[in-house]
Amino acid sequence: MPFLRRSALALFTCLALAPVAQAWGPLGHSVVADLAQRHLSPAAAAEVEHLLAAEHTKSLADIASWADEIRNDPAQDALWKQTRALHYVDFTSGDCNYTPPRDCKDGQCVVAGIDHYVKVLGDKSQPDAARLEALKFVVHFIGDEHQPLHGGSRDDKGGNTYQVQFDGKGTNLHSVWDSGLLKTRGLDWKTYANELDARGAVTLPPAIPPQDNAYAQWAEESCEISRGIYPDGHKIDQAYVDRELPVAELRLREAGRRLAEVLNLALAKG
Template sequence: MRFTRRAATALSACLSIAPAHAWGPLGHRVVAELAQQRLSPAAEAEVERLLAPEHTKSLADIANWPDQLQDDPAMATLWKHTRSQHYINFHGGSACAYVPPRDCRNGRCVVAALEHDVDVLGDQGKPASARRQALKFVVHFVGDIHQPLHAGYRADKGGNTYQVQFEGNGTNLHKVWDSRLLYTRHLDWPAYAQRLDSAAPVKLLPIAPLDNPYAQWAEESCRITAEPGFYPPNHRITPAYVDTWLPVADRRLREAGRRLAQVLNLALDPATAMATKH
């Protein structure tokens, strides 16, 4: 087979964004971009102010930073402290109900991480550096909590030990949901976000009346993993599986993007926060 130079470049670009943890880089950037489009002017200005010292500007620029910590020896301690905050494990069966002492011991799960990091982000009394770091985690974790297998079952480590065959290769179901499903669209992240943006609006529950929206989002993810056919028959990801479940993945990206914007507007724009209270 002959490759054109452009095809070879595109291929190497694809390989260099191979999945690691969570929605892959593509999914996280799509979520961030969908949220960016929905920030209030005041929240957007605050994001820019917080990110300016690191010469980044947009939510998409920082969306994958919490996963990149694992590759940076200087960040080894922070990675060790935060690696269990990218997911939550439920117990299977009908137990998609968040019980903190059972499902989030010592606050080591994505639900508790979001509770903490959103608080820090919205606290004007905290140093800008702490709020900047919290912003990076919030952008990333709102994405993660919407990836169904980041709130799956302890027994198979969120699909990581569930082996599957996909496009002629062995992989696992977690990786399929992190990245491989999304890559079947062959879109880069701006085009992917644009595609989702132009689809019909998603209906969202308002954040304010809920006691803990993050727990609810995790429970939604868990319930998706419990739907019939989510674990593919014969451990094979067929074209029919992609046809059925890619729209679900898209819906989760859209929900994540919309909700991330809500969270950031509430935390960073006093007018939005005030309007929600009344």
């Protein structure tokens, strides 16, 4: 086999095997979805069950990572390309003050994505298929927005190009926050959700004046948190895990409660 062809094949293989960053990863997204489902109103729970029937499930956790999974489905390639910029928001000025014309041009960010799909979900004149798709996006995007590096203000693609050493291996900071930190607990998503829910109702941060857009505030919170999570010397040690894991778990709890509140409002009767 010619050298160039062998090199191209090797490069393709490495890229194919490389982990793809996903906010929280399946573990975190399932935890957020399950926490939310435990606190749905009867009306919202009934509507969720009705919509999920088409997926042959009753669990929000089962569809929580769908918005990431479509990137690997050729049949969903157009939808992935249409929505992939809705998983995050870049605070391009370097500060954490959300300014739509600057940070969300043409509605291409997670703040606008949540707003759009919540409206579709709550519109009972829409076909069930469209509302089910919207439910999948809402569940996922609210989880995404609470991962601090999906609302960053640094020029490193949300920590994807910030290399670190973690557990004796090279990776990037985004991957650590997607799943590495959470996996240090060694829990499956149901057990993890049980443990977090047992801590009781989470106290949410107060509204940030003059911000009147809740979805924007959640992104701003992530941005502020992201500023303090870059490790000294690009190394993730046990002290870092002990310090930052509670931050990640708090964001999971906040996302679960907020997702429940959004669904309760969007799916209220009438």
